Amino acid sequence: MPRYQPARIEPKWQAWWEAHDTFATPRLPPAGGRKAYVLDMFPYPSGDGLHVGHPEGYTATDIVSRFERMRGTCVMHPMGFDAFGLPAEEYAIRTGTPPAESTARNIATFRRQLKMLGFSYDWGREIATTDPAYVRWTQWIFLVLHDTWFDPDVQRGRPITDLPIPAAVAAAGEAAVAKYRDAHRLAYQSEAPVNWCPALGTVLANEEVIGGVSERGGHPVVRIPLRQWMLRITAYADRLERELDDLAWPESIKKLQRDWIGRSTGAEVDFFVPPAGGDAAAAFEAWKAARATAGFPETPGEDVLRIYTTRADTLYGVTCMVVAPEHPLVDRLTATGQRDEIAAYRDAAARKSDLDRTDLAREKTGVFTGSHVVHPLTGQPVPVWVADYVLASYGTGAIMSVPAHDDRDFEFARTFGLEIVTVIEPEDGPAPGGSLFTGHGRAVNSGPYTGLATQSFIAQVAADLAAAGLGRAAVNYKLRDWLFSRQRFWGEPFPILHELDAEGRPTGVVCGVAEAELPVPLPPLADFKPGDTPDPPLSRAGHDWLFVERDGRRYRRETNTMPQWAGSCWYYLRFLDPHNAERFIDPAVERAWMPVDLYVGGAEHAVLHLLYSRFWHKVLFDRGHVSHREPFGRLVNQGMILGEMEFTGYRAAGGGWVSADRRGEADTPVRLPAEQVEKQGEHFVLRDLPKIRVESRAYKMSKSRGNVVNPDQIVTDFGADSLRLYEMFMGPLEATKPWSTAGVGGVRTFLERAWRLVVDERADELALAPQVCADPPTDAQLRELHRMIDKVTKDIPALSFNTAIARMMEFVNFCTPLERRPRGLLEPFVTVLAPFAPHLAEELWEILGRPAPVSLAPWPAVEPKWLVDDTVEIPVQIQGKLRGRIVVPAGADAAALETAATADPKIAEQLAGRTIAKVVAVPGRMVNFVLANQGSQP
RNA sequence: GCCGGAGUGGCGGAAUGGCAGACGCGGCGGACUCAAAAUCCGUUGCCCGCAAGGGCGUGUGGGUUCAAGUCCCACCUCCGGCACCA
Known part of the structure; x- marks a missing residue:
């Protein structure tokens, strides 16, 4: 009867904790005490429910939270739901239910599953990004972004009213000033080529387009011009990169962010565009003379082609210029005879999807414009080409092509038979002429710079160009401004009004909704499907929502919605003060709890979520709303959990086996049971046919492969404590690991052995095992105990849960044969077990006659004398x-x-x-x- | 192509430069049982040997060291990410 029955004790203790508010966190940590903000990346509540990957990170943070609580730390450990977003909407469209309904249902499922696993969240702090009370503050933060400009002199965001207005703009009147301000806001509108995904019916951020197809769904994406809301994240590029340095993040994640920001230093150089007809040489000399006195202009005029290069030392190797098809100067540079060809090329490039355009395998294409620009140093004419391997959105959208020292230019020159001029030789001797060398070396054939090493050449020529007003040092980023609007229903509406004139046309004046009117709710819509055109669903809202009047003027609401990232950019702040109706967070609360001490989640958020939320946080910091530069102190990525190991053999069309190392496309994979294979040398082979090699590996869990493990099922079969413990025992938290249901059985056995240490399994009623006694533990027993405590105490903060569990298993193995089991051994063990298997620990604690909850019992102290x-x-x-x-x-x-x-x-x-x-x-x-x-x- | 990470028994994995394989799964043997399950105990890297014992062994090849899974150099394979960013 009194066997270990998780199905009985787990719901019992979950109910107990809930009834006693065991894990409720005070508004502020006690003065002088330690605090720990332990945060999970909150889940997107998909219709499939919890995946076994979720409890991995959640159990890790739960163990840390429970451990810290037992050590007297005031722990903040909240949970909520990132509930806006495409999948909810797609699901809603498929099933015909409004997204709010399906989202509420999915959240209920997730909440039930999370509670079933016994996580010690303070559920009183639960938030969903879709709650109107939450949306209100997401919109408010957008208004902060809208009200902020970035002052490059102090590298800081400041109120838009502080923006200095140039005299010329001020003189042009109020409308011009407003326009000037709008152009400098961190949230601004831009008519720009965007990634339009017809299948999803929305535009996507650059970050959401992977290799020319949508990250979600893998649908093709084309570029079309559209008026969109953008966030000026590029203004913060430098700080986002620099301030990574002090974070306790994995170096790999920092590197991913740095690469994504992609800072590069180089120079901008102007190439003179001679006027049509006339004396080009004389015009060039006149231009040069003018530049020598006037200097390098902030924005290039019509008379120059401005390029960006990181290798100014290759200036003497320039054999042509290449501009992007979208470059504004293309028309002016196109010679009469080339007009048709250039027009056709630009047209084709515009129609091409990003997928086609970024396909590296493809040959370089391009068209000669028929005109030339003048090299600023040599005065020689340089032909100008248009080619789509040059991106309009990076640098100046134009490059100087140096085929001898850049592999893309090299390929381009070879395709079109262009000249290749070597101007750098490797230090260890000249390479054969006309070949490609992209490394650093010594300059040849470079006028006065000949003989200089790459680095000194770059510094020297940059200085000379700047002095002559022909160029300047420049920094570029791969990071682009963040395209922030979506043409979907299920997102936060923008708190923005567009002024209308008497005819109902937009005047171009845009203003934010007054703070008191927030939140702007989503309008009820019968049909929330996206259309075939980029016209957002909200534009079909009723007129009472769509049109508003303020101070006698008519406005139309912004009908785009925010992307899913918006809500997750600041949820970690709201958890600290979730019910505040006055502010997005009380500053005292923010100061007391921030920053997040431990943040655990999947590596899939290494770039986007973490970059976006850092950006928002920095803006809030600049505007004095939060007290730290960075939101997340220590970051850890849990590894992916793969499906069970699989053996796969291959059968040829005729039915015979084919060895895995020589299989062809036509052979069909067959999943084999483990009994049919054996290891031979390096490989697995068929037991009956050892010549036939068999593949062995674990695959990512997926519905189509049929290897998805359902946490509900595991809890039913083994219990929540077993699932928690198993996921922590599988291996290092950060490693990718295959699932093994037999392994769950293994930790379940351990829990049963722990149960039997304390409980008399053969008694009819719940009773202490007869071996349990009040004897003082022996020295040998105390040594074993304290070593175990010491190991677990050190392993938890290091997140080395697998070795901590192994040590507890050894301890149980040590105790099992004992004829007399002193309480002085068992009770500390139960407290140490509590963060890992909290339900079992509570039950054992109760059976031992100790007052509940063990979850808040003090962590046992290690006595050093027992460690030697x-x-x-x-x-x-x-x-x-x-x-x-x-x-x-x-x-x-x-x-x-x-x-x-x-x-x-x-x-x-x-x-x-x-x-x-x-x-x-x-x-x-x-x-x-x-x-x-x-x-x-x- | 570039950038990360990882290669240790049949499997998941342990190992501050100092006894390789902790712990678990699986296997084998035993006790208990009429029997089975459960449980408990033992055993389990490979090779030679009846044994005592010996040899080999952390992807490959070299190196440093009294001592290398661990440090250095070169390479191979797998996984993940980025990818015409001038």
């Missing part, structure tokens, strides 16, 4: 090979070790008649005898 043994066993090596062991007192020094080792009969025997050249004795570690070289003896 009286004697230690030391390995003895001869020539680095293990030859014996000696037992010595724990504190034995090197000399004592050597004496003891040489006294050992077995060692003495092997040393007899040989010359000891050296003895290495490391106290507490080992002894090694190094013998004199035998070969050198006569």
